[in-house]
Amino acid sequence: MQNNPHTTLITATAPVSPDTHGGRTKCLQRLVRLDLPVPRTVGLSFEAVHNIARGDMPDMPLLLSPFEAGELLCVRPSSEDPDWGGPSAILNIGMNEARFDDFAKRLGKDVAASLYARFVHSYSIQVARLDPDVFDEIGAEGEASLSAALRAYEEETDEPFPQDPAAQLAEVLRSMARAWDGTSARLLRQAKGAPADAGLGLVVQSMALGFGKGECGSGVLQLIDRETGLEQLTGRYLSQSQGRDALESGTKALFLERDARGPSLEELAPEAFASLIEYARLMRQKLREEMQVEFVIEDGRVHLLDGVRVSRTSRAAVRSAVRLAQDGIISRQEALMRVPPSALNELLHRQVDRSVASDVMGRGVAASPGAATGRIVFSAADAQACAAREEACVLVRRETSPEDIRGMHAANAILTERGGMTSHAAVIGRGIGLPCVVGATEMRFQLRKKLLTSPDGRVFKEGDIITIDGTHGEVLAGAVSMQEATLDDAFQTLLTWSDAERDIGIRANADTPADAQTAKMFQAQGIGLCRTEHMFFEDDRLTVMREMIFAENSEDRRAALERLLPVQRADFTELFRTMAGMPVCIRLLDPPLHEFLPSDHAGHRALAEALDIPLADVTRRVEAMGEYNPMLGLRGVRLGITVPEIYDMQVRAIFEAAIDVSKEGMPIVPEIMIPLVSAKREVELVKMRVDIVAAAVKAETGAEFEYQLGVMVETPRAALRAEDIAENVSFLSFGTNDLTQMTYGLSRDDAGRFMTEYVRQGVFEEDPFHTLDVDGVGELLILGAKRGRAARPALTLSMCGEHGGNTESIAFCRAAGFDYVSCSPFRVPVARLAAAQLAILDHLQ
Incomplete structure (x- = not known):
């Protein structure tokens, strides 16, 4: 059986790999190679599971042959990538009336009832597909609950609960295989990045019970904080439990290390605790990864059920990769390859805390990463006014133009109805690190009435608070929980190594x-x-620029540009000085000159007053400069050739x-x-x-x-x-x-x-x-x-x-x-x- 490619006893030399049997199976083999205390395990390959889904069952006597008679089993999924998920694990397979009597004599009726009831619940819901509510109401503690669960199963299926361990295991395998092939499961894993035809392996393992005399229980442990990546022992442990009970039970769970706030595993079972720390460190070194250890303790003895890479934030991923390289466990090159470049966006900007529920009121294109909360404003002037009052605001426009530059700098985020990844709002937003969502076409923008309507009909007015999530392209109602940007030493170290490569x-x-x-x-x-046009939109410069545009001849244009020369020179001087010789x-x-002119009547009137010329002349000149397709009109080098004084200056x-x-x-x-x-x-x-x-x-x-x-x-x-x-x-x-x-x-x-x-x-x-x-x-x-x-x-x-x-x-x-x-x-x-x-x-x- 050890060399069977599809029903494989997991030993140090068994022929298994992540792309034939899945990541969990391969990890268990690595733990076996390290001589760690892993319960006896059989791995079923992707092909075997696919065959089971089609009704072609494996040789059940062969599958059960490595396990002792009367031994309880569990089945866990083993997808190629743990992040792709899989069907829920099913524990205590093989529990029946005979086993119940055996366990009752050894461990007491309460423990035996809990083991049996847990299996009945899982089997009824996940294998027989019965109504979960029925069994949730029954509970899973005590003989009364067990009797009620068995009775409910018989009433719903018109047959008694199966007693043959081999038949139980076969039905569990069939159910999990078919669940993986289902439409919902396929769509779910595709959303996580898995291919549609991704395979599933299954792990059949001896049960380490976590119940009994002496110190017994189950838990998880890891050596880093998943949020920060800092070295910190985290996890939970629950006495007299199995599976992942410790993660769900809340107040009953114990601390791992000694803690003034309550009892700990280190105090209850110091030898088991020390072994766990030793195992976790060995796994980190030999598996070359920060690992989460799932374990069971039986009468003080440790059993390792699984080891998976610690699920972590981008911040923790960067820090853990750097620490592994600094500790000599992986090379710097491998550390660099372990961090997706896109993950750095989450460190550079504040982000919405995705672990907290939020109210999505609209969606658009995620044009500039990061998140910010503020009051809705509908004009650049109002954004500047908010900034002057030190109030956070979100600038809402149909689309932005160069005239909005100062308002964009004053705002905390931008939302536009139109535009894509290279629209004005998107480009400026990314340039100045401003969260931005563009192309929110499903929302209704009423700028004159100063209203914003979500697709579900809710109306938001000027001054209402919203949050822009530019990383995910979402508009959220109200203020939400945030995670702060993190440019720590690990971030800087990673980039220094990048420059060397x-x-x-x-x-x-x-x-x-x-x-x-x-x-x-x-x-x-x-x-x-360096786009120089953005330097001309300050009030004092814009008026002079407009005077130059309205000049009748070259000499008048030069005179106006002479007034812009000192400020343009000062801009470039500061730019060169900042870059220090780079x-x-x-x-x-580059842009056509009409972009520097006002587009509304009020703007025309203000310009007429500033230049001391008739309003009619301003309106006529602005209209004359309009173009049917300004992006392909008088701009760029064409402007430099026809109005050469600008480039000269x-x-x-x-x-x-x-x-x-x-x-x-x-x-x-x-x-x-x-x-x-x-x-x-x-x-x-x-x-x-x-x-x-x-x-x-x-x-x-x-x-x-x-x-x-x-x-x-x-x-x-x-x-x-x-x-x-x-x-x-x-x-x-x-x-x-x-x-x-x-x-x-x-x-x-x-x-x-x-x-x-x-x-x-x-x-x-x-x-x-x-x-x-x-x-x-x-x-x-x-x-x-x-x-x-x-x-x-x-x-x-x-x-x-x-x-x-x-x-x-x-x-x-x-x-x-x-x-x-x-x-x-x-x-x-x-x-x-x-x-x-x-x-x-x-x-x-």
Whole structure:
């Protein structure tokens, strides 16, 4: 039987593995190899269980042959991954009238009745599928309860409770096998990440009773705190119990270690306690994992029923992986591979405590991780007012625009009706670490009435408190329990190890000095994208910007821009100083000018007063600047060529700031990026003006400086003509947000309305704004990279779209020979770990 591949006695050499018999079976074999006190066990393979579900039962005499006559058994599930679950364990199989008499003589009638009643309950509910309420009302203590349970079984089934142990075991096996194949079980495990055809093994094990004379009982034990990962003995123990009774009984359970608050296992059975600690430490060392030990004590002797990896939070997962490596149990590389990069999001931001029930009032796209609670406000101005009163608020908009920037910074979270992963709200939210849910289309947004209606009809008004869970895309009514962000020593150690492994650079997208400070805190290797437009939306700057837009000629535009030059220069000076000599890539102004103008009548009137011109002139000019499709209109390099004074001012501010900071001992080589290029001639025209400004600044200051000019590849034509474009630049940075939008012909702000249905029906495997489309958009990146380096072999290549923080995108960029990726500051740690894991996987292959 030991060598039977499907009905296998678990010994040190038995042919079992997690992918044929499941994780529990393999773990028990490892415990046997360590010579630990494991009850005799037989493992049934996935194939055997599948056959049982179809009615093909194993050789029952063979299955029972390793066990002693009259011995009670239990059956437990053994799925490939313990997190996938399985049918509930059934204990005390083999209990019947004869065994009841035997146990009554040995242990007393109360104990015998409890053992029998527990089995009758489990068998009736899980095997015979009888009404659980009937047996819950009966209870499972004492002979009266046992008699009532047996009577209820006979009344419900019209037959007496089965007495043959082999028949009992066969029916248990059949029931558990069929339960695993059921629709509900399949959907449940698929939700946990299991494949639909995942197999189930079963473990048949001698019962360690936990009842009897001397110290008897059952419990669980682990050496770390599952919430924090700190070294701490945790668990519970209950005298005269079996299974997982200790976890359910509450006040009757004992402490494990000596404790002033009550009796403990260490006091009642010191030798058994010492053995348990020794076993747990040995399991940690030999199984190379923090393990939870399920045990039974019989008359002071310890039996180990199971060992599973401790279920833990992301914070505990990081700390335990680091401690195992520091203790020499696993390598640093293995520690890095044990932490999913996405798990770091839970450490970087406050999170909703998922163990506490909450009231979900709506759902949308989980656009920026983290959670925050605040009062509903419907405008950026109201958000700023809340911040001034030091009140937390949630900014609710149909969609955000650059005009909302100050309100977004003032808010604690953002909720929008429209948008997807690369919408304005999503990008800014991720950039500043603000929880954000977008595309909540099932909710009704009534901004004029200042009302928000949930799908179930509940109405929330301005000032009501809600919670935004940007990690899971949920909107919750009221305030909820939170878990705080945790950037502890283990987190920092893990990222330091990541940097030693990865082979691609990680920069951050940072628009302000505050963003840059965050990027530096997370040890980004510079700034890969600074969007300068966000610097113009402060009140004092916005008015001057609007004055420049309304200027009638070049001289008037220059005069207005001269007033913006000092503040723009101050911004860049602080940015360069914050990054302390690390590379900073600054994108010249990209959005169309109408985005800087007010869109409502009140805004037009205020602008007319500020510029001292007739209201009719303001309204007419704003309407004239409107575009049918502004995303494809007068923006980016087109703006720089037709209104060149803007880029002249920005470039001068960059050069003058670089000179000032370089005098402080931090040599700065600014990288200037031209947005939305499609043609070589566009680059030539902008390059000519940049060179002229550089020469002028050098002549005026007497200072020498270097700079690099590059292009943001956002149009398909730029990728296709990269060989021509590369002749005039030092770097190409692929902006995959717009490139995806233009390649697909999809609006990234509106695609959320139908994207879920497209993914559901298999039109797209994933939302291409969330996960890089390596087949379509990716091919453009490969063509652009190849053709660009054909013209200039030393050309620097990077990705600076929001895809830059995704593991799949980093893998693609590494394979394509890119130098670095750039992502939102709060995604930098995630990208650092993901890049390290990809490098480790390459070395293993």
